[in-house]
Structures are given as structure tokens and as C-alpha cells.
Amino acid sequence: MRRLTTLFPSEFLEEHAEELGVVERDRKLQIPAFIWAFVFGFAAGESRTLAGFRRSYNSTADESISPGGFYQRLTPTLAEYLRDLVEHGLDEVAVPDAVDADINRFRDVIIADGTVLRLHEFLSEKYEARHEEQAGAKLHLLHNATDQTIERIDVTDEKTHDSTLFKTGSWLENRLVLFDLAYFKYRRFARIDENGGYFVSRLKQNANPVITAELREWRGRAIPLEGKQLREVLDDLSRTYIDVEVEVEFKRGPYNGTRSLDTKRFRVVGVRNEDADDYHLYVTNLSREEFFPADLAQIYRCRWEVELLFRELKTQYDLDEFDTSNEDVVKILLYAALLSLLVSRELLELVTEQAGDEIVFPPERWAATFRSHAQLILHELGEYLGYSPPPLLERLIEDAQKIHQQRPILQETLATATQPRCES
Template identity: 90%
Template sequence: MRRLTTLFPSEFLEDHAEELGVVERDRKLQIPAFVWAFVFGFAAGESRTLAGFRRCYNSTADETISPGGFYQRLTPTLAEYLRDLVEHGLDEVAVPNAVDADIDRFRDVMIADGTVLRLHEFLSDQFEARHEEQAGAKLHLLHNATEQTIEQLDTANEKTHDSTLFKTGPWLENRLMLFDLAYFKYRRFALIDENDGYFVSRLKQNANPLITGELREWRGRAIPLEGKQLRAVLDDLDRKYIDVEVEVEFKRGPYNGTQSLDTKRFRVVGVRDEDADDYHLYMTNLARKEFFPADLAEIYRCRWEVELLFRELKTQYELDEFDTSDEHVVRILLYAALLSLLVSRDLLDLVTEQADDELVFPTERWAATFRSHAQLILHELGEFLGYSPPPLLDRLIEDAQKIHKQRPILQETLATTTQPRCEA
């Protein structure tokens, strides 16, 4: 429990809530219990309903809160508050992972990717989708594969291209970026190189750079490649690897209203897939003397890390199932899911520290374990924080009673319908 309260100290949760205006003057709402109810309620619930989060809160805090009192606190300000907590957690949580020795020379191995979250169609104006009569949000993550944590996150509508959410800059120095085709852009690669960063990307199908030199000599009657367009020679090659230097042309960013053309030289590597009788092609600025073609193909497999992360969010935390038409509630649930993931990974770090060195904890198996114990953890955390929730029977009565007096339950409807017949 001390690990969790060190990650999110109660005083910090309270002070920041007051600073943003999440807490009102009456102080009835206990912010630490409120936050932890969202974290563990999201992890434990079979369905992530607002009523479920309220029940988690009522089972933890000193005083229960009514449905109306709970729902009125689900505001855009709360969404902003939870996002700030996610940003705080990103700076604190890192689960060390054994990175291959070939890439330990980099400060970090980073993976950029995005996933689409399908939303209620009533949100189509706020979250425009690619198809009519749909709504979709895009979650963009910058995943640190070295430390197994999320470095940056952004949300946008589904139509926003992944590429526009990635910003270059000095932060790239000595970091290796792994890109899928959504981020393929020569100017982006040039800026990474000029910021002393590194990249590996799949080569787009329509990319056809000019080969300026071969980085490996072939014996015998090998087909010369220098001076030819890459796509013009691929079908004629039968070698296991392609390793060439290429020149690409691209437009620089606008300056004084104009865009100038520029060229840059990169490396293209091909690894033959015998089953498909084709090449997996990659573009990079990594030097051949340090990374052979097979090394690059192996490094690129690290991209699977972010796919597993999205799969964990969607399968374990049901991140793609938002049954609400309120924009700010969508954001609240999104940040609650990310907080659950961060807390889960922080506890995984603790478990890894305490366990024998030879033990391995697959992340998805750990996620399922964390979910199954979330209610127990929340109960112990409440006791650790000094909360004394109402007796269990009182909470059962509070949660199970009919809320809407004007809405008849089935028995009342049947009684009202059959009573005139009986009297007749």
C-alpha cells in the first residue's frame, strides 16, 4: 500500500483537486478515495458503469455519496484533473525490461502508434469518424520500450492522422524511434537525423528511392544496383539481403511563405521472406558497421510491444467500449483506464523486485491477475489510508434500493395492470 500512496500521495491528490476546483467547499467528497475508486473500479468491473465506480467509492470512503452527488462531479474539470494524474504517473512509473544488448547503446527505444476507440454515435460532432453515423476517438501513445512505460499521450478525433501527433525536437537525441507506415515521411526522418536521433521504419509501397551505393559486396555475377531506382530491381534479385544507400527528395518546412526542396541519404535494408517470395524493406539511419540487416529486422519486432499494450487496454480494460454520449465522461473513462494501467505496471515493478530473479511475469497474465485482485487491493488501501466505510448492510441497502421514485419497477407495473381486472 505504501508503494501506491508514494505514487499518488493523498496530500498531492487533495491539493491538486483543490487547485483545479474539483473539490467544492463542503469537502464531503474524499478525493483520494474518489481517485482510487476510478483506478480499481476500472480494473475490477466486468462492465465499466458509472454506478459501479460509485459503489467502489462507497465501499472505500467514510461516507457514502448519492447517485446525483456522484454524477454531478463528472465534469470536464475532473477529466482535466485525471489527465494531470496520468501525466504525473508517466513520470513516476517505469518497469525495467531486458532490452537486447544490440540496442543498449541507445538512451531509449521509442515506439509511436495510435489506436481508434469507437464511441457513441451522438458524439460524432466532437469526435469525427472516417465513416458517417459513427464517432471515433484516436488515442496516440509514445511507448518507451526500454522502460516499459508510456512517455506521451494525446487524444484526437478518428480523422486525425497519426503522423500529425508526432513532434520532432531535441528530445530525440540518442533515442531510437520505431515507426509503422502511418509515420513514413522523408522530412520527419531528416529531422530525426538532424536532432542526433535514430529511426527504423517500414518502407512504403510507393516509395522508390534512388540507390546511390551498395553497402555489401556480392561475389560472382551479382546485379549492380547503384544508380537505379529501388523498385526497378527488386523483382530481379534473389539474394537473402539487400543493403544499400539511397537518396530521397523532400520538401522542407515552410519558411517566409515558401518550401524549398532538399535531399538526404539514408539506408534501405531488405530481408527476404522465403514464404512470400518477397522482401521486408526498412529505411533507417543506423550504420551497417553496427547493425546488419538481420539485426534491423529483429529490432523492428520491438514494435510488437505497443501492439500488446493496446491489446491489453482493449481486452483487459475494455478501452474500446464507451457506452456514454457525454464527451467529458469519455475522457474521464479514458484517463481512468490509463491510470489503472500505470498502477498495474507500478505494482508489477514491485512484484518483480520481490520475486526470485528467474521468475518471469508476462504483462497480459499480470494484467488479468491485477484485475482479479483489484477489489481486495482497494479494500486494503482504504484501511491503510484510515477510511472507515459504513457497515456492509448499510451499503447494501443504499446501493440496492430503487433510485427513481417516478420510474415503476416491473412488479409495480404488473400490479397496476392487473388490479382493475381483479376488482372487476
């Protein structure tokens, strides 16, 4: 338990809650119990409802909170507070990886990616989706594969393009960025190069640059490529690798109301996929002297790390199923999911330290194990923090009773409907 309370000390949770105005002066709400109830309540699948979160809190804190008192806490300020906790946790927790490519040459390797979260259709005006009569949010991440942290999180509507959130600048110096096709833009690649950074991206299907030079010599009667457009020669090639320099044309950013045309030379590498009888094509500014085509393909596989993060959030935490029409609750649940993931990773690191060197913990198996023990961990954490919740029987009576006296329960409604009409 000490590991978790070091990650999020109770004093820090309380002080920051007061700074933002999450708690009131009466201090009836016990913030540490409230936060941990969200973290472990979200991890436990059966508690992933607002009523479930309240029950998790009431089973942990010294004093219970009513449904009305709980729901009125679900505000934009609470969403902001949880986001701050996520950013704090990201600075403290390393996300395990499986990178075996040689990336020590760079200051950092950054992976940019995003994933779509499907929301209640009533939120379609705020979270506009690509298709009508739907609502969708998009979670954008900048994942640092070198430090094993997430450097930036953004939440937008589904229509916001991933590339608009990636800003170039001096921060890119000596950093390698791995892009998927959502970020493909020659101007962006040029700006990264001009800021002393590096990039590797898949080449778009409709991209057809002119080959200016071959970077590898081929024996025998190899097809000459210089001066030809890339797509014109692909079908005629059977070599294992393609390694060429290309020239691309793009528009610079607006200046005095106009956008000038410019050209830049990059490197395009192709690695043959025998199963599909075609090439995986990459565009980069990394030199052949340091990175052969097979090296680039291996480095690009680092992107699989962030895909695994998204997969875990969606499969283990059902992050893409938000059954609420409240915008603030969507953000609260999103940040609660990320906090659960961070706490899970922190406990995995602790378990790995305590286990033998020969023991391996597959990520998905660990996630399922963490979820199944979440309520037990929350119970022990509450005891560690010194909380004395009411007796179990009292909690059962409080949680199971009918809340709205004016609202008949189903059995009452059926009994009334089936009474003999002869009495009237």
C-alpha cells in the same frame, strides 16, 4: 499498500484536487477514496460503469455519495485532474519490457504509435471518425523503451493523423525513433537526421527510391542495383538481405509562402521473408558499420512493446468500448484505464521483487490476476488509509433501493398492465 500510497500520496491527491477546483470547500468528497475507486473499479470488469464506480467509492469512503452528487463530479476539471495523475504516474512507474536488442548506443529509444477507440455515435461531431455514422478517438503515445516510461499522451479524434502530433527538434539528438507507416514522411526523416537523431521505419509500399550505391558486396554474378529504382529489382532478387543507399526527393516546409524541393540520401535494408517470398523493407539513417540488416530487424521488433500495451488496454480493460455519449466521461474513463494500467505495473514490480528469481509473470496472466483481485485490494487499501465505511447491510440497502420515486420499476409496470380490466 505502502507502495501504492507512495505512488499517489493522499496529501498530493488532495492538494492537487484543491488547486484545480475538483473538490469544494465542504470536503464531503474524499478524494483519495474517489481516485482509488476509479482505479480499482475500472480494473474490475463488473464495476466498469458509472454506477459501479459509485458503489466502489461508497464501499471505501467514510460517507457515501448519492448518484446525483457522484455524476455532477464528472466534469472537464476531473478529466484534467486524472490526466495530471497519469502524467505523474508515468514519471514514477516503469513499464516492463522484453527488449533484447543492443540499444545502449543511444540516449533513448522512442516508439511512436497510436490506436483507435470506438465511441458512442452521438459523439461523432466532437470525435470525427473515418467513416460516417461513427465516432472515434485516437490515443497517441510516445513510449520510451530505454527508461520504460511513456513520455507523452495525446487524445484526438480518429481523423487526426498520427504524424501531425510528432514534432521534430533538438530533443531528438542521439535518440532513436521507431516509426510505423502512419508516420512515414521523408521530410520528417530528414529533420530527425539534421537534429542529430536516428530513425528506423518500415518503407511504404508505394515508395520507390533510386538506388545510389550498394552497401554490401556479393560474390558471383549478382544483379547490379546502382542507378535502378528499388521496386524494379525486388522481384528478381533472392538474396537474404538487401542493403543499399537511396536518394529520395521531398518538399521542405513552407518558407516565404513557397516550399522548395530537396533530396536526401538514406539507407534501405531488406530482410527476406521466406514464408511470403518477399522482403521486409526498412528505411533508416543508421550506418552499416554499426548495424547490420539483421540488427535493424531486431531493433524494429521493439515496437511490439507499445503494441502489447494497446492490446492489454483493449483486451483486459475494454478500452475500445465506451458506452457513453458524454465527452467528459469518455476522457475520465480513458485516464482511469491508464491509471489502472500504471497501478497494475507498480504492483507487478512489487510482486516480482518478492517472488523467486525463477518465477515468470506473463503480462496477460498478470493483468487477469490483477483484475480479479482489484476489489479486494481496494478494500484493504481503504482500511490502510483509515476509512471506516458504513456496515455492509447498510451499504446493500442504500445501493439496491429504487432511486427515482416517480419512476416505476419493471415489476410495478407489469403488475399494473396485467390487472383485470373489469374493475373499471
